[in-house]
Amino acid sequence: MSTPPILAVREASISFGAVRAVNGVSLALAPGERHALLGTNGAGKTTLFNAISGEVPLTSGGIAFKGSDISRLRPHQRARLGIGRTFQTSLTFADRSVEDNLRVAVMGRRGPRFGLRPWGAYRPQVEAARVSAARFGLDEVLAQPVGTLSYGQQRELEIAMALAGEPELLLMDEPAAGMSPQGRGRLVEILRGLPRSITMLFVEHDMDVALSLADRITVMRDGAVVAAGTPSDIRANPLVRELYLGGKH
Amino acid sequence: MTPMPQQLLRHPVLWLALAGLAFPLIAGEFWVGTVAARVLIIGTMALSLTFLTSSAGLVSFAQAGVAGVAGYTLALLSPNITGVGMAVPWPLAVGAALVMGTLAGLLVGWVSVRSSGIYLLMITLAMSVSLFYLVSQNTEIFNGFDGINGLKPPELFGMDLRAPIPFYGMALAAAVLSAAAVMHLDRTPFGLQLHALRNAPRRVAALGFSTTLLRIAAFGIAGLIASVGGVLNTWFSGQMSPGAVDVHAAVNLLVVAVLGGIRHPLGAFLGAAAFVLLENYAASVIDRERFNLVIGAVFIVIVLFAKDGLIGLIQQLRAQIKPAWTGVCAKSGRKAV
Numbered sequence A: 001m002s003t004p005p006i007l008a009v010r011e012a013s014i015s016f017g018a019v020r021a022v023n024g025v026s027l028a029l030a031p032g033e034r035h036a037l038l039g040t041n042g043a044g045k046t047t048l049f050n051a052i053s054g055e056v057p058l059t060s061g062g063i064a065f066k067g068s069d070i071s072r073l074r075p076h077q078r079a080r081l082g083i084g085r086t087f088q089t090s091l092t093f094a095d096r097s098v099e100d101n102l103r104v105a106v107m108g109r110r111g112p113r114f115g116l117r118p119w120g121a122y123r124p125q126v127e128a129a130r131v132s133a134a135r136f137g138l139d140e141v142l143a144q145p146v147g148t149l150s151y152g153q154q155r156e157l158e159i160a161m162a163l164a165g166e167p168e169l170l171l172m173d174e175p176a177a178g179m180s181p182q183g184r185g186r187l188v189e190i191l192r193g194l195p196r197s198i199t200m201l202f203v204e205h206d207m208d209v210a211l212s213l214a215d216r217i218t219v220m221r222d223g224a225v226v227a228a229g230t231p232s233d234i235r236a237n238p239l240v241r242e243l244y245l246g247g248k249h
Numbered sequence B: 001m002t003p004m005p006q007q008l009l010r011h012p013v014l015w016l017a018l019a020g021l022a023f024p025l026i027a028g029e030f031w032v033g034t035v036a037a038r039v040l041i042i043g044t045m046a047l048s049l050t051f052l053t054s055s056a057g058l059v060s061f062a063q064a065g066v067a068g069v070a071g072y073t074l075a076l077l078s079p080n081i082t083g084v085g086m087a088v089p090w091p092l093a094v095g096a097a098l099v100m101g102t103l104a105g106l107l108v109g110w111v112s113v114r115s116s117g118i119y120l121l122m123i124t125l126a127m128s129v130s131l132f133y134l135v136s137q138n139t140e141i142f143n144g145f146d147g148i149n150g151l152k153p154p155e156l157f158g159m160d161l162r163a164p165i166p167f168y169g170m171a172l173a174a175a176v177l178s179a180a181a182v183m184h185l186d187r188t189p190f191g192l193q194l195h196a197l198r199n200a201p202r203r204v205a206a207l208g209f210s211t212t213l214l215r216i217a218a219f220g221i222a223g224l225i226a227s228v229g230g231v232l233n234t235w236f237s238g239q240m241s242p243g244a245v246d247v248h249a250a251v252n253l254l255v256v257a258v259l260g261g262i263r264h265p266l267g268a269f270l271g272a273a274a275f276v277l278l279e280n281y282a283a284s285v286i287d288r289e290r291f292n293l294v295i296g297a298v299f300i301v302i303v304l305f306a307k308d309g310l311i312g313l314i315q316q317l318r319a320q321i322k323p324a325w326t327g328v329c330a331k332s333g334r335k336a337v
Ligand SMILES: Nc1ncnc2c1ncn2[C@@H]1O[C@H](COP(=O)(O)OP(=O)(O)OP(=O)(O)O)[C@@H](O)[C@H]1O
Pocket: A016, A019, A020, A021, A039, A040, A041, A042, A043, A044, A045, A046, A047, A048, A088
């Protein structure tokens, strides 16, 4: 790789007591790359995400973002540097409207973080929230409480909220999980349409979604990386075929 | 958009202000200066807890203690007959009391930042109890159990602020301003961020907010509101003693807030009214000692049968009356409000 990586995970290990959830994982993402993380249940994908976003401390190893070490920063500090994320199970403000959810999301990075004036004083933020809703067709349900949205819309809101902070690195933990085939198709289209100024690392169990979006793929099992390469490398990898295509030998 | 006057009419704080202004017209001095003023003071202190719970989903047993920090600061900086502290001009004393109370609120938030639910209640109770032991055992500064006596509100433009009507006016202004501030916060980015914090703290952090700072700020604002109540309470009772910050006082504020309805700013004042009335009447009907039994029973009934307290009951009633009212209006050709 000629360009320096935007994200570099070096020999990362994470233990919960006796459980070693992540075991010496290294990973490098070039700017603009779409990188899929595959792996069986309990492989440590979510734990690795939590470590990159700062929720879980590394037991050993390091994480660098745009060349500087971030492994000691708190989650909100990493978010302000430009790391956005979605969660495996939706984490939204369920009793609030779509618009309110997106307003909070917009203000996380650009502020105001303690705004004490009425909303009228924050026109640009209010406008930005509407624009980010429109990207996902959520402008039609702007006033609805998030709890009343369809599952697919809630998943889209997850991503819209992460994007509202204009991140340079977007981490998505199973963005398409539980969505209908049409919903998946729509989501893939939207993600494809995002500019290359956003680097993406995403967990996806659906091989079709993963292969159609990713430039590079890393496969994890029991906390360790077992394969890495381009989609065609991965498709041809015997171990991956065994894991994903039902153990044919 | 709704025209301004109509919006104002629906504003609950306006109703608090109007009811407050009308009260002296129909009630005598005892009711105004003693009963109603006390309702407003207790209501303002309970409002600090209502704010924490309704905005950020936080609970605290320390609000009486925080009000007490403001009260003791005011007492120590005002002329008193106990002969402790150092008297300064009253605006300075009040300012210092509000600052110290707010700092105490921030401290409570900072110390308890990692706790929630029952643990948050316990840690705030522990802080409240520590304050009680500090002031009751230290005789040099706080004069121990006897406290600081002979405190008086100042004169303002030749008006004695301790006289029933002026004092009531001051308490009403403080209560209305505090309630308006809480209602306003709910409609600002900060208020929305607090709601978000209560719903999904992990998400709030992932978006770039320091959840620690948000929480501490909420406790700071609650501290300021409690301090306003604490200053008035000290002037009202003319003294400051450990009794104002004991476990009883802490529990009472929680009872008042829950009784009135902890989800709405006006709940605090309804709860305070119920509390003060029960206190006055229970004492005349049964033993004064039995008051706790009565308030406890009422508390249990409210918790079991009216989750949102008295204000919740009123809202339910209004919802039932509204269709009927709309019907009447349709017949008489008036527009329903
Ligand atoms: N907070 C925690 N405490 C203890 N063990 C944990 C914790 N979080 C994760 N683990 C364990 O770490 C391992 C990896 O879990 P993780 O959620 O990262 O897997 P995953 O690859 O995301 O799986 P899935 O595909 O099911 O989402 C599992 O064995 C899990 O039980």
